[in-house]
Amino acid sequence: MTLQPALPEHTFQALGDPTRRAIVERLSQGPASVSELAAPFEMALPSFLQHLKVLEGRGLIRTVKNGRVRRCEIIPEPFDAATRWLEDQRTLWSARLDRLDAYLTTLKDGDAS
Amino acid sequence: MTLQPALPEHTFQALGDPTRRAIVERLSQGPASVSELAAPFEMALPSFLQHLKVLEGRGLIRTVKNGRVRRCEIIPEPFDAATRWLEDQRTLWSARLDRLDAYLTTLKDGDAS
């Protein structure tokens, strides 16, 4: 119900828990009901449901109730946004390391000549 | 001190906090001392240091003390591992959505409501 703007921060926080990460891994393979998702876990159902609510609250999954069954599925966008953030950081530091490398090479060439 | 094997889970958890995410963004542009990193934050220094310890404990940054100054820098690998995990999930569901799309097209052709 509460779809957040999907800040990478929220995505990361949601994925920082082993249970929720496992739920996402399961849902990556396709939608599932609450009880299907809960089955592999020892945890009591209400505890498990909290994790689903976190995922939904952060906008990582969408759920729809049909009859007495609630079906859950992944929302791809926030994952893409998180990936982009990680890649942006990577770009920053590899650019920097490249410059450092170039600089060191210059130094070395200067010595050699 | 404690360099973890950098499970994506730990990386995500560390990045789930706004302060730590900002620290990483700063460090992506190059190494910095503790006080340089802390300057933009209102937070008391000991509180800030805790965040640095989380990042170091999760293996996302490396710190070396030289004299009275501690210099901090990014460790790229865990970020790559986290990116890879996100991309793996994406691969799973895009393959599936492609298949679903094809299937729905077929169904619609055969469906007379």
Added chain:
DNA sequence: TTAATACTTAGGTCAATACCTAAGTATTGC
């Protein structure tokens, strides 16, 4: 129409997290 199923709500505990202040230690500049 009753019983089973599939959640859902309402509480309550316990540990971890995010902050704080106050008082250290170790280096360095004057």
Added chain:
DNA sequence: GCAATACTTAGGTATTGACCTAAGTATTAA
């Protein structure tokens, strides 16, 4: 040497997070 600098340690509080049990509600199957 002595003061300023750059952390560091040692506490303490308050909120959030991850779990639990017990008792609902709504839907479906028999």
